[in-house]
Amino acid sequence: MVDSDPAPATRTSNPWEGPTDWGFHAEEPQGALNGGVSHWCYWWNDDLKHRFTEAWGQDADELADELADSYAYMWPWFLGDLLSSRSPETAALVRSLLAADEALLERTQQTNSETVFTMSVIWGAFETVRERRTWEAPRWRDCPICGERFYGGDPPIWTYRQFGPSRYCTSCCFKARSGDDSVRRKGDVIDALTRLSSACDTIPPQAFAFLRLPLDLSPERRDAIMRGLIGMPPQERVKKVLRAPDWLAVLQTAGLVDSTWRPSRGTWCRAKDGHRCRSLLEKSIDDWLTAHGIEHECEPYWPKDEELNPNGRQRADWRLKSGAFVECAGMLEEADYRQRFERKVELAKRHGIKLYVLAPSDLMNLGKHLGAELPLA
Ligand SMILES: [Zn+2]
Structure with missing residues (x-):
């Protein structure tokens, strides 16, 4: 079986010399790129290592486990993106330990302390976590799209970020993007x-x-x-x-949307059941509810609340048969939209209403979010 073939003899950071290997192997202390990453982190010394291990909290361990279980040998690369939002306590401790080392920027020859933070998190987490667990190593696989064999450590990091854990060869990932x-x-x-x-x-x-x-x-x-x-x-x-x-x-x-017109913000269009939606995001959710037999009512009023909804005029996007509310969060990057939204979340909490908040990225897997609402077969 090809899957059990060993890693290629030459693994390199130079794509012209053979398959590259971006993977962190649990059993190889020199890290990814055949030791390339440990060369980048030449300034990482025992003192930093020791203090990093002390700053590293259980929240960060849980995040690392989750990533290692999903992404196997690629997991350390994603920690730099996620630590600050998912494990803010550990992230703050690591930042302060790096800031305490006054000569650090000079030693690393970096000008941006965030770059040093990211490198530290990737390297420090790899060193710390590999002492307590292992994870799957890259192996040879057959790309299900083109049928070609490829080494799992070869596709660059962005392909994992965009297309998920190792499955597609580098060439198919580039084709999917272009x-x-x-x-x-x-x-x-x-x-x-x-x-x-x-x-x-x-x-x-x-x-x-x-x-x-x-x-x-x-x-x-x-x-x-x-x-x-x-x-x-x-x-x-x-x-x-x-x-x-x-x-x-x-x-x-293309016939994917019909009778559409536009107000000042968003789009008016009709869902398959005739409900009027303000955006394509809303239409997709409404159509999904219809397709899955979940009874829903559009634009229900939120309960009156002296502070948060004094005139009782605020509306949600949907109320489901169970009484749960659904809000579709399409523009959280805009400040006043976000504020209005936070008030709704607070309203739901105060009035004991189950609230589902759906963002555009949830669209492709609504079943995961709304599964509890599916009518029993
Ligand atoms: Zn392929």
């Missing part, structure tokens, strides 16, 4: 859009090329989405071929 430039006929463009849409089980966003595959999709669904992405012409081509001024017009032309 799409198929040979698709130029109107009918073919519409077919490609329709295929991607049904693979995602939702309307493809304009930035489909940067779509991230959720971790908890089945391998078959991940493959279907990868195939959908690989078959898609680039976004600008889609608009040009369909003579569509914007993405909405694209979706209308």
Whole structure:
């Protein structure tokens, strides 16, 4: 069985010399890139190591375990992104221990202390966590899309970030991101859009090329989405071929959205059951509820609350049969939207209402979030 083949003899950080290996092997103390990472961290000394281990908390251990279980040998690379939000206490302790070392920036020859923080977290966590557990090492695999064999440590970090744990070869990941430039006929463009849409089980966003595959999709669904992405012409081509001024017009032309018009913010469109939705995100959620037989009412009023909803006029997006409310959080990056949103979360808490908050990234796996609401078969 090819899966048990050993790692290649030459593993290198130079793609011209053989398969690269971005993986951190639990049993190899020199880290990824055949020791390349330990060379980057030449300034990491026993004193830093000792203080790092002391700062490292249980919250961080839990995050590391979660990542190691999902991403195996790639896990340390993702810790730099996630530690600050997921394990803020450990992140703050690590930052202060680095700040206490006055000569550190000079020793690292870095100008940005955040870069040093990220490098420290990746390297320090690898050293600390490998002392208590192991994880899966990269192995040879067959890419389910093109059938080629590839070494699991070879695809670059961004492919794991975007397409999830090791499954696709580097070449297929690049194709999924860049799409198929040979698709130029109107009918073919519409077919490609329709295929991607049904693979995602939702309307493809304009930035489909940067779509991230959720971790908890089945391998078959991940493959279907990868195939959908690989078959898609680039976004600008889609608009040009369909003579569509914007993405909405694209979706209308392809028949993925009907009778759409626009207010000042967002989009008005009709869900399959006729409900009026303010955005494509809302439409996708409403259609999902309908498709799964979950009874829902649109725009219910929130209970009156002297402080948070004094005139009783605030509305949620949906109320489900169980009494739970659903809010779709499409623009959390905008400050006043976010504030209004936080008030709703507080309202729900005060009045004992179960509230589901759905963001665009939840769209591809609504079953995970709303599974408890599914009617019993
Ligand atoms: Zn492939």
